[in-house]
Amino acid sequence: MADVNQKSDRFRRSTAYVPGLWFNRGVKEDPYLGAASAGELLRLLRDGVPRTRTELTSVTGLARSTVRARLDALLDAGLVSEGGSEASTGGRPAGRFVFNARARVVLAAEVGATHATVAVTDLTSSPLALRRIEQDVADGPDVVLPVLIKTWRALLAEAGLDSVQLAGVGIGLPGPVEHSTGRPNNPPIMPGWDNYDVPGRVSAELGVPVLVDNEVNLMALGEHTKCFPDADHVIVVKVATGIGSGFISNGELHRGxxxxxxxxGHIAAPYAGDVPCRCGNTGCLEAVASGSAIAATLRARGIDAHTSADVVALVRAGNLEAGQLVRQAGRTIGDVLAACVSMFNPSLIVVGGTLALAGEMLLAGVREAIYRRSLPLATENLRIVPSQVGDDAGVLGAAAMVIQHVLSPSVVDRQLA
Incomplete structure (x- = not known):
């Protein structure tokens, strides 16, 4: 039984565990003891470890009859399946039960300025089908959202998942979003999107819950759940056409x-002067250190560059000026992040986005500035690493956001009732 308890403890650290979903880490009671509902029993089984009724009874402290009733409800809903039998010790082999990650599918999308990543995932946010499409967010919601819906339906058909029940939809957008309503809030590069009812439009077509958030928040959630579940205090930075970040605080996404x-990207950067920014202010970090800002500087020097991808291609081709500008952009970003390090005290900073594909050039500049500007106490155990999930971080975070909601004990219990 000690082995079972150890596995239960490892549930907290598994990639299937979504921080903040099941309990507040500031509360000291053990959420694995005295579980009273089917939703809370499913919480335990989501680590993917097959368990017998006896093991579940021991771990939860519930009566055997209660465990049986909870399991029956989860089996009927398809959320749990029988995962084989224990080796017999003379009596009837004990059946094992395991979380069924294929019971539902999640539709997810990360919409960028000029492209979108669209995916169908299982209930662990693992992709079952994925497609990248060219799509300008400036075309507006009445163009972009139907394209997403059409792409999801095509992916479901191609993967043979038409008959699988939908759990929900998660969408990341490249601008501020009021998460409680899913409506964009004065997004600077998204004409026609301000206060648009994105969840209402998509839910009317698909008939499931729709959750919307800023794409960098979802990038942070994707990196955290898939690669860094043990890190409770994380800053994830995206450097591309613009610059944004997502914060994981006490294991949970911090939205403010x-x-x-x-x-x-709209914090004033050191030495940026009065360089105009698209937000209407001057001297913003994005105006001097983003991929588009570097491309503009290169064009002014007679070098053909129009996008972040062009800048990356020049760096990889050995262009000295492009490399120097990317390194300096890293230093400037690091100067701003150093203030965040002093204020927030993260244990991990993850740097992603198109410009991060330039290799160590950007990351080296970030590290140089942070270690120079921050106190040793704050940086002694600080790791600064490149994105581990890469281009898929945002879309996987969108799926994880939906899973947080639909598999929360309260929602599961309401559905089973």
Whole structure:
């Protein structure tokens, strides 16, 4: 039984565990003891470890009859399946039960400025089908959202998943989003999207819950759940056409009072002067250190560059000026992040986005500035690493956001009732 308890403890650290979903880490009671509902029993089984009724009874402290009733409800809903039998010790082999990650599918999308990543995932946010499409967010919601819906339906058909029940839809957008309503809030590069009822439009077509958030928040959630579940205090930075960040605090995504947390790109950058920014201010970090800002500087020097991808291609081709500008952009980003390190005290900073594909050049500049500007106490155990999930971080985070909601004990219990 000690082995079972150890596996239960490892549930907290598994990639299937979604921080903040099941319990508040500030509360000291053990959520694995005294579980009273089917939803809470499913919480335990989501680590993917097959368990017998006897093991579940021991771990939860519930009566055997209660465990049986809870399992029957989860089996009927398809959320749990029988995962084989224990080796017999003379009597009837004990059946084992395991979370069924294929019981439902999640539709997810990360919409960028000029492209979108669209996916169908299982209930662990593992992709079952994925497609990248060219799509300009400036075309507006009445164009973009039907394209997403059409792409999801095509992916479901191609993967043979038409008959699988949908759990929900998660969408990441490249601008501020009021998460409680799913409506964009004055997004600077998204004409026609302000206060648009994205969940209402998509739910009317698909008939399932629709959750919407800023794409960098979802990138942070994707990196955290898939690669860094043990890190409770994380800053994830995206450097591409613009610059943004997502914060994981005490193991949970931190959105702030109105969903505006992490707007790193519009903090005033050192030595930026009066360089105009698309937000209407001057001297913003994004105006001097983003991929588009570097491309503009290169064009002014007679070098053909129009996008972040062009800048990356020049760096990889050995262009000295492009490499120097990317390194300096890293230093400038690091100067702003150093203030965040002093204020937030993260244990991990993850740097992603198109410009991060330039290799160590950007990351080296970030590290140089942070270690120079921050106190040793704050940086002694600080790791600064490149994105581990890469281009898929945002879409996987969108799926994880939906899973947090639909598999929460309260929602599961309501559905079973």
């Amino acid at each position: 009072a109105v969903g505006a947390a992490g707007d790193l």
